[in-house]
Each structure stands twice: as C-alpha cells, then as structure tokens.
Amino acid sequence: MGGKIKQILIIIFVLVLIILIWEFLINYFEVPKRIVPKPSDLYIFIKKEFFLQHSVRYQSVLTKTIFSLRDAFIGFVIALIVGLGLGIVLAHSKVIYSLLFPLLFLTQLIPVPALAPVIATMLGYGYPTKIFIITLFLIFPISIAVKNCILNIPLSYKDLISTYSIKRVKKYRYLIFPSLVPTLLSQMKVLSTASIVATIITELPLSVKGGIGKDIYNSFNNQMIPRVWVSVILISIASLTIFEGITILEKYINTKYKYGEY
Numbered sequence: 129m130g131g132k133i134k135q136i137l138i139i140i141f142v143l144v145l146i147i148l149i150w151e152f153l154i155n156y157f158e159v160p161k162r163i164v165p166k167p168s169d170l171y172i173f174i175k176k177e178f179f180l181q182h183s184v185r186y187q188s189v190l191t192k193t194i195f196s197l198r199d200a201f202i203g204f205v206i207a208l209i210v211g212l213g214l215g216i217v218l219a220h221s222k223v224i225y226s227l228l229f230p231l232l233f234l235t236q237l238i239p240v241p242a243l244a245p246v247i248a249t250m251l252g253y254g255y256p257t258k259i260f261i262i263t264l265f266l267i268f269p270i271s272i273a274v275k276n277c278i279l280n281i282p283l284s285y286k287d288l289i290s291t292y293s294i295k296r297v298k299k300y301r302y303l304i305f306p307s308l309v310p311t312l313l314s315q316m317k318v319l320s321t322a323s324i325v326a327t328i329i330t331e332l333p334l335s336v337k338g339g340i341g342k343d344i345y346n347s348f349n350n351q352m353i354p355r356v357w358v359s360v361i362l363i364s365i366a367s368l369t370i371f372e373g374i375t376i377l378e379k380y381i382n383t384k385y386k387y388g389e390y
Contacts, residue, residue, distance in 0.1 A: 204319060
C-alpha cells in the first residue's frame with residue numbers, strides 16, 4: 129500500500145514539474161497561443177467550459193468525448209462478436225479462409241481516412257456508416273487472432289476431449305472458448321484504444337454531430353487551440369483508463385481461472 133502511494137506521489141510530482149517547465153518555456157520563448165497554449169490558458173478554458181453556465185443546447189468537450197466513446201464501444205463490441213464468429217469459421221474452413229482473407233486484409237491496407245469517404249458514398253453519411261467503419265476497422269485482427277488461437281490448440285487436447293464423445297457445443301464450451309479468453313483479452317487492450325482513434329477519424333467525412341473528432345477539427349479551423357488541447361487530453365485520459373482497466377481484468381481472469389494455459 130505504501131509503495132502505491134509513493135508511486136502516485138511521484139507521478140503527481142512529475143506532472144506538476146512538467147506543467148511548470150511547460151509554462152516557463154512558453155513564456156520565455158513567447159510562443160503564440162495558436163501554436164502551443166500555456167497550461168494557464170488550458171486552465172482558463174477548463175474553468176469556462178466546466179464551471180460556468182452555458183445554454184441548454186451547448187455541448188461541452190466532455191459531453192462530446194462521451195458520445196465518441198459510446199460509438200467506439202458499440203463498434204468495438206460488434207467487432208468482437210463478429211470477429212469471434214468469423215475467426216471460428218476461418219479456422220474450420222480453408223476455402224472460406226482463402227476467399228475472405230484478401231478482403232479482410234484489404235481493410236487494413238487502406239487507411240481509415242481514405243476508406244471512410246468511399247464507404248460513406250455507398251452507405252450514406254449518417255450514424256450507421258460510422259459504426260460500420262469502426263467495426264470493419266477492428267474485425268481483421270480479432271478474427272485472425274481467434275483463428276490462429278484455435279489452430280494452435282494442442283492436438284492432444286482435441287484428441288482427449290474427443291474420447292468423451294461429447295457434442296460440439298460442449299467441445300467449444302470446455303476447450304475452445306476457454307482457450308480464446310487470453311487471446312481476446314490481449315486483443316481487447318489494443319483494439320479498445322484503436323476503436324477510439326477510428327471513431328474520431330470517421331467523424332470527419334460524415335455528417336454525424338456530437339462527436340469529439342468533428343469538434344477538434346472545427347476548433348482547430350476556428351483557432352480555438354486550448355479547446356483542441358483539452359479535447360486531446362480528455363481522449364488520452366479515456367484511452368489510458370480503458371487500457372489499464374482491461375489490463376487489470378486480464379490479469380485477474382488469467383490468474384484466477386488459468387485460461388489458455390497448456
């Protein structure tokens with residue numbers, strides 16, 4: 129317990145030191161606000177944004193961040209479910225794998241900023257297109273990881289469970305799904321943050337309102353640089369929090385249940 133408190137105090141000290149140095153350097157070199165704002169500028173914006181009363185229709189950067197996180201979560205969950213099912217199919221059928229793999233791989237070769245306008249012209253510029261693009265961006269690594277994990281299950285385990293003459297459903301329940309848990313948890317750590325990046329990028333060519341990605345773009349064009357920086361900081365904190373949360377969950381599940389250990 130004492131070690132954790134010490135670690136927290138060290139982190140706080142380092143952050144305070146960075147803020148002081150940042151403020152000093154900006155003042156000393158007289159860097160314009162439009163390039164890099166001072167921490168005091170960010171503080172003034174935060175004070176106005178969160179502690180002053182606004183109109184009913186006004187959406188703060190925190191509200192917009194929550195909207196984007198919601199969309200990222202929806203796309204992430206859909207991709208996890210579809211990728212899991214697709215990975216199982218790819219592992220059991222070489223024909224389907226040879227047909228679908230090039231298409232799935234293509235979604236990774238084309239950057240999201242280039243892919244989003246193309247899909248939007250076909251499906252429209254609304255909310256469903258945004259979720260579809262986020263899901264499409266995440267499916268490939270999940271499905272391939274699931275496929276490889278199933279194929280790497282030791283043959284002796286498969287032979288052993290086959291001797292019990294159990295149904296295929298129970299085979300998945302007692303062997304395949306437990307083997308997939310560490311892989312999925314590991315993928316979730318990376319793809320949860322990737323889904324946030326995807327949702328921010330996909331907002332730019334679409335007509336979806338309320339997201340932080342579009343707000344960052346508009347704020348930058350209007351030279352509202354403190355708003356841009358605060359938005360980026362909020363997204364970074366959210367991404368780090370989600371990553372650390374999944375890391376703790378992964379450690380707990382793998383330690384308690386020993387999933388996937390051969």
